[in-house]
Amino acid sequence: MAEGLTHLAVVAEPYRVLLGPDWAGDLDGRVAIVRRGYVGAPPGFDLVERGRGFVAVLWAEMIVVGVYFSPNRTLAEFEGLLLELGRVIGRSHSRRILVLGDLNAKSLAWGSSRTCPRGTAVEEWLVGGGLVILNRGTELTCVRRLGGSVVDVTFASPDVASRIRGWTVMVGEETLSDHRYIRFSIAVAPEVTSTSLFCGGGVEGPRWAQKRLDVERLNEAAIVQAWRLDSLGEPMNVSVGVERMREAMSRVCDADMPRVRSS
Known part of the structure; x- marks a missing residue:
């Protein structure tokens, strides 16, 4: 984050979640949102809500939600997570929403080669919540020895989506993980x-x-x-x-x- 002058990061399956004013994690330690603190940084970093597999903060006048869902859990549990995320977003006072993370769901809508049942559930959830898919292209976000997948997703409300610039899967950067970084910028509100x-x-x-x-x-x-x-x-x-x-x-x-x- 320091090298790339990154203001905020969402990390799925972090090695650890630190305690401090610049960190926020879910109840299971499976996803975290990290702010790079410095003079002149965007205002606010307030915990809104957290549960199993998600954490939401208010940052730069947006609700930023980090999510992670294990591939070993059931479709019913996955639909329960989506329902809870919908409630969190619905309860928020801000209509500017940004959702990022690894849902282990595949859909043609965000670049996968096929759509799985979880992907179908997410598509329906997006339509109901009025969120926009920001993923572009078909570059793999998770790369393994025997193949890869596109399971790391970025969703936003229309107001935020219109200000996203340069959404990119960072191919070639070492992450010490089988997942690649996704990087983009957010323009000042027009x-x-x-x-x-x-x-x-x-x-x-x-x-x-x-x-x-x-x-x-x-x-x-x-x-x-x-x-x-x-x-x-x-x-x-x-x-x-x-x-x-x-x-x-x-x-x-x-x-x-x-x-x-x-x-």
């Missing part, structure tokens, strides 16, 4: 500006009532349109790409503020 939206080409395009802008709906709509553009693949030429982007921006604006009627 501020609403009065910059006007317009279409190019010298023709006046649609206009929206920006004073009635719903920032949360804007973030959610932008994420949905980003997924949609990714699913379409690379455009055949620049003109097609521009048209796709124009359509996506219009859909985002329509989702979070009404149009201004032409006079």
